[in-house]
Amino acid sequence: MKTQAKKIIVVGQIVSTELYGLGRGVVCSINGEQSQYGQDTNVNGVIRQGGGNAKFDIAFFNGERSRFIPECILRSAQWSIHEEVATVDAVKMAIEYTDVITEKKAEEEKLERERFSQEKERVKNLPEYKLLQTDDLGAKGVAINIRKELKAAHPKVKFSVRKRDYDCVYIGWTDGPTEKQVREITDKYKYGRFDAMQDMYEDNSSPFNEVFGGAKYVLTERARSDALIKKALEIALEKYGCELITEECNVEAYHKGKLNNFRCDFFYHGLSHEIHIIAQNLVL
Structure with missing residues (x-):
């Protein structure tokens, strides 16, 4: 049961918050004095809730530990202060549990660093990467390494590999391998991804990036x-017949956009989209 925000908080007080998935926890230490215990004050006719000067250490039941949480935060709408007060022994057990979890996480992080370091050494010595440079790990160096890999994999295709802006590399080519085939080479140079749900870029550098570079x-x-477009039209004609793919469906009509809305009664996004789908997987 949630208690009144004005009530004094004591060691052992059960609190909870949905922030960061922390859930319920217990106050295990209080530093400083709780000014007015969160009493409301009238400032020029505006009622304000006092924040207090105390700071709290909280041991959460999921093993997390938060230190020096200001009183104004603990008494905010995002937190709940419950009526229950844990015993001294229960508080001690909660602290010991967070210590165990902290030590376990530290050990796991150490092992992960060791695995990461070992993987860096393994990748660095792979024969397929022996021509790649390791001295320039920025976008410029990434462009150089991608150019080398693409030339080795597709020697007959002319690729344009350029650094764009501060941390972006652009690769362009005509016909040749599909985008999927090229990305099998280039994707490993990306050291993160953009999370549209959170509207933020997440860095996730790999051992390969640490050795041969990466770009956002x-x-x-x-x-x-x-x-290629002509070949795609021929494949469409063979697949759908001349009743759908008529004589007016040619390369010129495709480039002029005349096929964008052509036979939308049959092709949901128009014939141009169908040609695009065929062409993206077509290699001459």
């Missing part, structure tokens, strides 16, 4: 020649 954004764009 590695963009690919495959251009399609007239020959």
Whole structure:
């Protein structure tokens, strides 16, 4: 049961919050005095709730530990101060449990650092990467390394690999390998991703990035020649027949956008979209 925000908080007080998935916990230490115990004050006709000067250490039942939480935070709407007060022994057990969890996490982090270091050494000595440079790990160096890998994998294709802005590499080419085939090489150079749900970029550097470099954004764009579009139209004709793919469905009509809304009664997004789908997986 939630208690009144004005009530004095004591060691053993059960509190809870939904922030960061912390849940319920117990106050295990109080530093400083609780000014007016959160009493409301009238300032020029405006009622304000006093924050207090005390700071609290809280041991959460999920094993997390928060230290020096200001009284104004603990008494805010995002926290609940419950009526229950744990015994001294219960508080001690909660503290010991958080200590165990902290030590366990520290050990896991140490092991992860060791695994990361071992993987860096393994990747560095792989024969397929022996031509890659390791001295320039920024976007410029990434562009150089990508260019080397693409040239080795697809020697007959001319790629344009350029650094864009501060931390972006752009790769462009015509026909040749599909975007999926190129990304099998280039994706490992991205050291993070943009999380649209949280509207933020998440860094996640890999051992490969630590050795051969990485960039926030590695963009690919495959251009399609007239020959590739013509081949895609021929495949569409073979698949759907001349009743749907008529004589007016040609390369020129595709480029002029005349096929964008062509036979939308059959092709949900128009014939141009269907040609795009065929072409993106087509290699001449």
